[in-house]
Amino acid sequence: MKTRVLSATLAAALSLSLLVAQPATAITVFDPSNFVQNTLTAVRTLEQINNQINQLQNEAQMLMNQARNLASLDFNIVNRLRTTLANTERLIGEAQGLAYDVQTMDATFSRLYPEQYAATISGNRMAQDARERWQNTLNSLHTAMRMQAQVSQNLIQDESALADLVSQSQSATGALQAQQVTNQLLALQAKQSIQAQQLQITQDRAASLELARQAAATERAREVRRRFLGTGTPYTPQTVNFYNH
Missing domain, CATH: 1.10.287 (Helix Hairpins)
Structure with a gap:
């Protein structure tokens, strides 16, 4: 326009x-x-x-x-996520009782939770095993409760990280920054998923050890009863006379 x-x-x-008007001499066609x-x-x-x-x-x-x-996002929460995840991993590493290593756990489990006691196992040994089984159950419950407390604390930090990521997402100026924020949100989600799995593992472990303790206690009671009754000639009732009656 x-x-x-x-x-x-x-x-x-x-x-x-x-x-x-122009001079006559300057007139043009x-x-x-x-x-x-x-x-x-x-x-x-x-x-x-x-x-x-x-x-x-x-x-x-x-x-x-x-x-x-193409502008890069000058914000990263990966280290914060690793720190909170390391706290729950530390609790698992400090867990007492049965080790989380498969081979070590198999050997200890076979000794403490036998399907049947051998005749060579003494009564004192069975009592000590029962005590150790009870201690393993108590330790696993303690680890599960510590894990629950740590996860509760981690949630506060996760909420702070999520708020920061949402703020960065809203102020992103380009596709690359928006994608980087999305990737970090996915990392936060993955971290929470791993943390939930760790918590579930400790809780299931406590429940499994309690069930195993109950099964071992049943077998110990059966063995103690068998030894008390013995394996000799069955008892035959006889008549007993008192005062010649």
Whole structure:
């Protein structure tokens, strides 16, 4: 629109300049068709220039958008997630009783929770094993409760991390920053999933050890009863006379 107004103004100015009285010696021949053609050529030239300017502006804006999309996010919560996750891992490492190592656990479990006691196992040994089984159950319950307390504390830090990530997401200026925020949100979700699995492991372990303790206690009671009754000749009732009656 600006180009058309400018062209019309230019054409009007040229027309008025031709209408001004001039000396007889300076009078030139006016060709209307040539004048119109020149005016249209000037208008088209101005339109092409404006189009080129608009194209350059669009390309500059595109470059600015690409620069924003490639801008990296100066924010990272990975170390915070690792710290909170390390707290729960430390509690598992400090767990007493049966080890979490498979081979070590198998050997200890076979000794403390036998399917059947051998005749060579003394009563004192069985009593000591029962005490150790009870201690393992108590330790596993303690570990599960410590894990619950630690997870509860970690949730406070997770809420803070989530609030920071949401703030960074809302202020992201480009696609790369938005993607990086999304990746860190996924990392937070994965960390919470691992933490939930750790908590579930400790709780299930406590329940399993209690069930194993009950089964071992049943076997110990059976063995003690068998030894008390003995394996000799069955008892035969006999008549006993008191005072010759």
